Amino acid sequence: MSTLRVTVEELTVHEHPNADALELAQVGLYRAVVAKGAYRTGDFAVYIPEQAVLPEGLLAELGLTGRLAGAAANRVKAIRLRGELSQGIVCRPRALTGVDLARAHRDGTDLAAELGIVKWVPPVPISMSGDVEPAPDLLPWIDIENLKRYPTAFPEGEPVAITEKVHGTACSLTYHAGDDRIQVTSKGLGAQRLALAEAPGNLYWRAVHGHGLPKVAAELAGELGASRVGIFGEVYGDGVQDLGYGTDGRRGVPGYAVFDIAVADGDGVRWLDPQELTRVLDGRLPVVPTLFSGPYEAQRVRELAEGRETVSGRAVHLREGVVVRPLSGRHSTELGGRAIAKMVGDAYLTRKGGTEYE
Structure with missing residues (x-):
């Protein structure tokens, strides 16, 4: 598995080919489906990668309660939305209001602990x-x-x-x-x-x-x-x-x-x-x-x-x-x-x- 790091990233936004109300926010080579107009290319936002487990409060804030993977429906997993692969979650949690996102991006700050996000550990047979x-x-x-x-x-x-x-x-x-x-x-x-x-x-x-x-x-x-x-x-x-x-x-x-x-x-x-x-x-x-x-x-x-x-x-x-x-x-x-x-x-x-x- 990869290291779990929740960081602020600079986005490149692309058109979603199959949905008028959605777009694709790119981080590295990952793309996450987002609501159209939520972000523009050059914006900074938090990127939560796959295998991340989100706390209940953050799930509710993002409107994701009961919608993610795992028995508790709280784990980020790659899915296809209207035919496009979506890997991870792009968001701006309220807990970071007032945080200089550009600076957090430059510093490579890991926000996992601050947001209550942990890495998923699979059960062992x-x-x-x-x-x-x-x-x-x-x-x-x-x-x-x-x-x-x-x-x-x-x-x-x-x-x-x-x-x-x-x-x-x-x-x-x-x-x-x-x-x-x-x-x-x-x-x-x-x-x-x-x-x-x-x-x-x-x-x-x-x-x-x-x-x-x-x-x-x-x-x-x-x-x-x-x-x-x-x-x-x-x-x-x-x-x-x-x-x-x-x-x-x-x-x-x-x-x-x-x-x-x-x-x-x-x-x-x-x-x-x-x-x-x-x-x-x-x-x-x-x-x-x-x-x-x-x-x-x-x-x-x-x-x-x-x-x-x-x-x-x-x-x-x-x-x-x-x-x-x-x-x-x-x-x-x-x-x-x-x-x-x-x-x-x-x-x-x-x-x-x-x-x-x-």
């Missing part, structure tokens, strides 16, 4: 949960921001790899070379520096042992001279999320695909570049499909985010989206960290009966 233990020396993964919010994160022409985003649940394994120890966790628990106690029915441990991750991690530590190796992959299959890729995740060995590797030594933590990752694994573990490798083109990314998945080899359902990273790793000032971002497909966002476990 029993197969993905379990007893946990403190793990301060884990190598955790990071939140990946959406290119629609940060459209200039990659310059046109930069050499990049575009991989398919697999709809499963992220599984992290950290191998400690000093005492031949492994720690396994999910993305959400890893962010809290918690590891899952080994249990035969746990989904993550079934994937770890079923695909032989401990052995591969130990081999990589020796080959790369690392004190710790982090292998990050997506566990998938029927019973894991609503898109199963034709794999049974309920019994036996669920599907698994590596999307990142980190190695730690005396100089800190290093993330393997895309081509290095494929080379050092040398077929020992399945890897997420690479859809394109070459010069970055924004239009190509948008096109590749849509269509059918390639994980199963049979295109059994739609594609979730893509992840973009440079062929040579670097820091991104715009993203505030590692240069890596995602784009989620419009068809995926508006599918029926979707699940979003971390």
